[in-house]
Amino acid sequence: MQRAMRLLECVAGHEHGAPAKQLARETGLALPTAYHLLRTLVHEGYLRRDKGLFFLGDAAERLGSSGAQEKRRSTIVDALARWRDAIGVPVYYAVYRDGEIEVMCVSDTPGNPAVEEWADFRETGHAHAIGQCLLSQLDEETRRDHLDRYPVQSITPYTVRDTNALLRRLERTGRMEPVMERQEYALGTVCAAVPITVGTTAVTMAISLPVHQADRLAAAAQQLQSEIARLLGSLAISISI
Numbered sequence: 001m002q003r004a005m006r007l008l009e010c011v012a013g014h015e016h017g018a019p020a021k022q023l024a025r026e027t028g029l030a031l032p033t034a035y036h037l038l039r040t041l042v043h044e045g046y047l048r049r050d051k052g053l054f055f056l057g058d059a060a061e062r063l064g065s066s067g068a069q070e071k072r073r074s075t076i077v078d079a080l081a082r083w084r085d086a087i088g089v090p091v092y093y094a095v096y097r098d099g100e101i102e103v104m105c106v107s108d109t110p111g112n113p114a115v116e117e118w119a120d121f122r123e124t125g126h127a128h129a130i131g132q133c134l135l136s137q138l139d140e141e142t143r144r145d146h147l148d149r150y151p152v153q154s155i156t157p158y159t160v161r162d163t164n165a166l167l168r169r170l171e172r173t174g175r176m177e178p179v180m181e182r183q184e185y186a187l188g189t190v191c192a193a194v195p196i197t198v199g200t201t202a203v204t205m206a207i208s209l210p211v212h213q214a215d216r217l218a219a220a221a222q223q224l225q226s227e228i229a230r231l232l233g234s235l236a237i238s239i240s241i
Contacts, residue, residue, distance in 0.1 A: 003029060004037050008046060008056070017053030080107035080205075083227050087220050089207040090114040092193075096134040096202035099146065101125045115186050115208045119155055126166050127155040128185035130206045133193035135166075136173045137202035143170070158183040178221040183211060190214045192221035194228060 006027045011018060018026075024034035038054060041047040045059035080091045090108035094101060101122050108114040115128075125131025125146065135143050152163045160166045173179060175195070182190045190213075193206035205228055207220055 003027070003033070004041060004046075007034065007037055007041065011047060011054050011056055017050065017055045019052055020054065023054060076105055077107070079231055080105055083205075083224060084108065084112070086227065087207065087223050088112060089209055089220055091224070092130060092204075092206040092208070094130045094134065094193075094204050094206065096138065099142075099149070101131050101134055103130065115189050115191070118186065123150045124153075124155055124185060125150060126152045126163075127159045127181070129179050129181045129191035129193035130204055132166075132170065132173075132181060133179040133195050133204040133206065134202045136170045136179060137195055137204075143167070155185055156183055156187050158187075160184065178218075178225060180217060180221065182214060187211075190217050192217050192224075194221060194225045196228060 007023060007029070010023050010027050020035055020038055021031065023029075023038070024031045027034065029037070038047060038049075042049050042054075042057070045057045047054050048057040049055075076093055080093060084091045084107040090106065090112055092103060092107075092114070093105040094103045096102075103117075103121055106114045119127075121128065121130070125135055135146060138146070147163050147166070152160060152166055154161070160169065178192050178194050180190070180192045185191070188211050189208055190211055191206060191208045193204045196203040196205060205224060207217075207224055209217055209220065
């Protein structure tokens with residue numbers, strides 16, 4: 001296995017391919033051993049051979065893509081944990097993808113637990129800060145399409161009452177302005193969501209607090225926005241997955 005990995009790494013270093021003899025020499029393998037491993041790697045799809053030269057195959061490309069994606073996810077997980085500890089609140093990361101609201105990652109602690117998803121987050125985007133923030137970043141047609149599929153409905157006594165009222169609220173929201181909601185999704189909870197521009201993808205980072213700490217919400221949202229701005233370069237690359 002270790003020798004096969006050395007061959008894969010060596011091939012990866014030759015953008016225009018390399019012959020077996022060169023690969024054997026550079027990896028320090030005996031030529032018969034290198035030939036045997038190269039044939040096996042070609043058979044398994046990790047390498048491909050073309051006119052006597054070896055290149056990375058589809059299986060190796062998928063493996064590399066998977067590793068890169070995991071590294072990008074790790075960057076986001078680490079950032080959320082850091083902000084959770086710095087601000088003292090649960091932190092959420094969500095995107096709008098393929099017509100759906102997706103909460104991709106949540107970082108909380110036993111002392112500061114995340115909001116329980118008691119009503120499907122995807123179907124109640126009108127009620128929570130995450131959904132409202134993502135909807136505010138969409139164009140009018142996409143936003144109305146979403147609300148046609150997931151109509152506004154009362155989740156709590158504080159939920160926005162109808163589609164027109166929600167649309168008016170979203171239109172008043174500044175492009176990079178945090179979105180806040182108080183007990184619209186879950187009684188006893190207030191939330192804020194910060195919009196993030198990543199190409200054409202609607203993205204948000206959000207926080208939540210118990211209602212008795214509602215006076216902390218605006219300052220905590222501002223702190224989150226400042227933390228995001230500091231890391232936005234590397235974070236944008238990680239988010240665009």
